Every structure is written in structure tokens, then in C-alpha cells.
Amino acid sequence: MKLLTATITAIFGIYLISLFVLTLVSKGVAVKFLSSFASSARAHYLEQLLRLIVGGSVLYYSADMLYPVIFKFFGWIVLATTIVLILTPWTWHHKFGQWAIPFAIRNIVFYSISAAIMGIFILYCVFKPLFLS
Template identity: 35%
Template sequence: MQVAIAVVFATGLFLAGLGVAALLQPQLARNLLGGFAGSAFKHYVELAVRAVVGIAFITAAQRLPGPVLFQVAGWVLLATTVVLAALPWQQHRRFARWSVPKAMAYLPVIGIASLVLGGAVLASAYAASAA
């Protein structure tokens, strides 16, 4: 359980860091978001990280405030990971090349949302570890 909560905490740090980067270093955020599907290796690393985070959310959910939200988020991560794993990585890259530039028009919104979500995830992980 402690490992799952640590992964939840690390996810919160990642989201908060992404938020800061999106607002203060937009090119860094663009490179990060655009690079996930850049190669087969990065594609599979992303899938592994998504699966670990999804499992951690589901495992830790009952100890976190808002357990249903964490369970749903975990299952969504796992389901979308299965879909991405079933596709050739080049298709993931094509989709990313099409969608990421469109999303970059909303980078400030992404930054604020990432900060808010990252803060909420960090607070939840802290509450669970303090209990």
C-alpha cells in the first residue's frame, strides 16, 4: 500500500511540474507532451508508466480522499493503456502528431488544470500517508 501511495504522490508531482512548465516554460511542456509517442521505446515506456499509475490509483483508492474518483481514473488509465498496447506504436505517433499541436493552443488551460489536479493528487496522497 505504501508503494501505491508513493506512486500516487509521484503522479501528483508530475502533474504539478507539468503545470508549472506549461505556464512558465511552454516550450519544455510542448517537447514533453509531444515526445511520448516519438519512438517505439517511448511508446512502451509511456504504456508501462500509465499501467503502474493506474494500478497504484486503484490499489490506494480506499485510503485516499475521493476513492471513487481514484478508482475511475485508475481504470480509465488501464483501459486506455490496453487500447494503446493493441495499436502499432506508429499509429499512436500519428495521433500524437495530429492532436498535440491542437492541444498546445490551450497550453495555459492545461497548465492551470495540471496544477489543480496535481495539487489535489498530492493532497490526497499526503492525507493517506498521514492517516
């Protein structure tokens, strides 16, 4: 189970870095990708399923990462907000997305750089303990 959750946590870090790379390579594709969030009930529930998997993986694997308290807290935050979103009608999430996504798109460079920094930090905290032992 640890290998699976470590892998999912690392993939999440890579995903965050990939958002930055995508923005550098094709800003238009990155904008289209961000605009697809909460675009339909299916997209909404798929997002929530992925968030449950990532949040649970980070929470489970946090004890084996650097800064376990931070990642335990982060895992709980992801899980708690996901549960709220699951219980929220997707149309509300869609309305929120219509408000929030234009802000994210206007600030896509800052958003993608922040995501990349977070992704690098996650990868560092996943892999560094493996080389300490």
C-alpha cells in the same frame, strides 16, 4: 505495498504540478516535452509502462484516499486505456499524437493549469486521510 502505491500516486500528482511549473518557467521546453509523446515505438511503450504503474497504483491505493470511488474509477480508466494503447500499433498512436499534440500546445496554459489542479487534488486526497486518523 501501500507505501509504494501511495508514493507512486503522490509522484504522479507532483508530475502533473511540474507540467504547470515547467510551462511557466520555459514554455519551449514544455512544448518539446509534449511533442515527444508517442514519437517512437520506444517512447510509446515506455509511456504505456508508466501508465500501467500509475493506473495500478492509483487503483490499489484508492481505498485509502479521499473520494475512493472517484480514484478507483480513474485507476480503471487509466488501466483500460493503457491496454488499448498497448494493443494499438504505436504508429497509430503516433498519428493520433500528430493530430492531438498541436491542439495541446495551442492550449498549453489551460492544459498545464488543469494538470496542476488535478495534481493538487491527487496530493490532497493522498495526504489528507493520513492527518485525519
